[in-house]
Amino acid sequence: MVSPFVSRALNVGEGCAVGVVFVLVLLVILGVLGGLHRYVWRRVVRETTSAGTPWRRLGTAVFVAGPLLMLATFIGSRAGLPFWLVKVLAWPGYLWVAVALYLLLGVLVGEAVRPALRWWLRRRAARETAGAQAPAPVPITVPGEASAVALAAEPAAESEPGAEVPADPSRRVFVARVVGGAAAAVAVGTAGYGTYGVLRGPRVKRVTVPLARLPRSAHGFRIAVVSDVHLGPILGRGFAERVVATVNATQPDLIAVVGDLVDGTVDDLRSAVEPIGGLRARHGAFFVTGNHEYFSDADAWVGHVRELGLRLLANERVELPGFDLAGVNDVAGEDYGDGPDLAAALADRDPSRTSVLLAHQPVFVHEAVAHGVDLQLSGHTHGGQLWPMNFVAGLANPTVAGLDRFGDTQLYVSRGAGAWGPPTRVGAPSDVTVVELASRQA
Structure with missing residues (x-):
């Protein structure tokens, strides 16, 4: 039997080990971020400007302030900073995430362009040098001829077209400015357009889902799927009003808010x-938790959502005309003793009836298949939000966006109405999806 003293010592030792691992991982992440920022700064700022000039100082200041604001935003929102301060930090901090991503991608593409641009400039310089050093025609009188002209010249010492020309510092700067300037313009333009796409509000997407067991009476039933609104320090009350207006304009039979409504506490976001x-x-609005509700005090939000008039489906179901609507807590709730329980949600139901499940994360579809669910409605992925992050999202989710099938269960994943982190979407436009159920008997 282990003594209490030894047990406490083991617990302390385990905690220290976890702490050391966390610090090491954090240092590695910071080192990678620092290295990538230095690389992009060198290509975009140092190689395109002269030392001591205002442009060099301004570019360096941006590359120092950007990552610092980014880290301050991520850490400050979890460290209890005043909400007004988090809002001030969030705009430049989160936007830098998007700009830095596309700056990096632009510079990497530029690495492939640089050699071709240098080669073209060398060829052009060689041709110009050859033309400048070509001998002029010299008239020569040949004895016995009344008038004859020949070309006389010393052997040419100039470079042949295509020959190697010594590196020219001004040419190197020109190449650096073309590539760096193009990368910066594309990054800012891409992030700007992607931000505009989010702030203008989600667009309506319509999808028809045929269900084998759906009765004729429920044919054409329309569910407005609202996911990942992420009201917080950037997307506030005005954005919420745009989302509500978009949803209500579709005149759905039912509204399903499938998690990640907020990023923050009830006190900070009550107005938003x-x-x-x-x-x-017609049949009301229903809500299930997402992982960000658990990051933001899920108990408080569950109570507040009910006050707003939404019906919470916490591992439970409701019988509607033609099908059963079930909802489960997000899988993140397992860390808080409040995880999903699909068996409880479907207990004592008539298995011959069609079942539609609200579950925030697409990974829950495997549980849905095991329990014979006909259709699962999810969000969480944002469709990747910032290309090429959709490929990363695809590694962690069975479906990144759209309609998919797993056995007899269909899964629809919305890209979401808002955005997390940078209020920016590239290649993954925000949406509110109207899912129309179709009966095969109709």
Whole structure:
């Protein structure tokens, strides 16, 4: 039997080991971020400007302030900084994430362009040098001829077209400015357009899902799927109003808010989330938790969502005309003793009825298949949000966006109405999806 003293010592030792691993991982991440920022700064700023010039100082200041604001935003939102300060930091900090990503991609593409551009400039310089050093025609009188002209010249010492020309510092700077300037322009333009796409609000997407067991009476039933609104320090009350107006304009039969409604506490976001109470549908609006609710005190949000008039489906179901609607807590709730329980949600139901499940994360589809669910509605992935992050999202999720099938279970994943982190989307436009159920008997 282990003594209490030894047990406490083991627990302390285990905690220290976890702490050391965390610090080491954090240092590695910071080192990688620092190295990537230095690489991009060298290509975009140092190689395109002269030392001591205002442009060099300004570019360096941006590359120092950007990552610092980014880290301050990520850490500050979790370290209890005043919400007003987090809002001030969030705009430049989160936007830098998007700009830095596309700066890096632009510079990497530029590495392939540089050799071709240098080769073309060398060829052009060689041709110009050859033309400048070509001998002029010299008239020569040949004895016995009345008038004859020949070309006389010393052997040419100039470079042949295509021959190697010594490196020219001004040419190197020109190449650096073309590549660096193009990378910066593309990065800022891409991030700017992607931010505009988010702030203008989600667009409506319509999908028809045929269900084998759906009765004729439920044919054409429309569910508005709202996911990943992420109201927080950037997307606030005005954005919530745009989302609600978009959803209500579709006149759905039912509204399903499938998690990640907020990023912050009830006290900080009470005003921002208030318009959500204006969601209207014939059979009401339903809500299930996402992982970000658990990061933001899920118990408080569950209570507040109910006050707003949304019906919470916490491992439970409701019988609707033609099908059963079930909802489960997000899988992140397992760390808080509040995880999903699909068996409880489907207990004592008539298995001959069609079942539609609300579950925030697509990975839960494997549980849905095991329990014979007909259709699962999810979000969470944002469709990748910032290309090429959709490929990363695809490694962790069975479906990144759209309709898919797993056995007899269909899965629909919305790209979401808002955005997390940078209020920017590239290659993954935000949406509110109207899912229309179709009966094969119709």
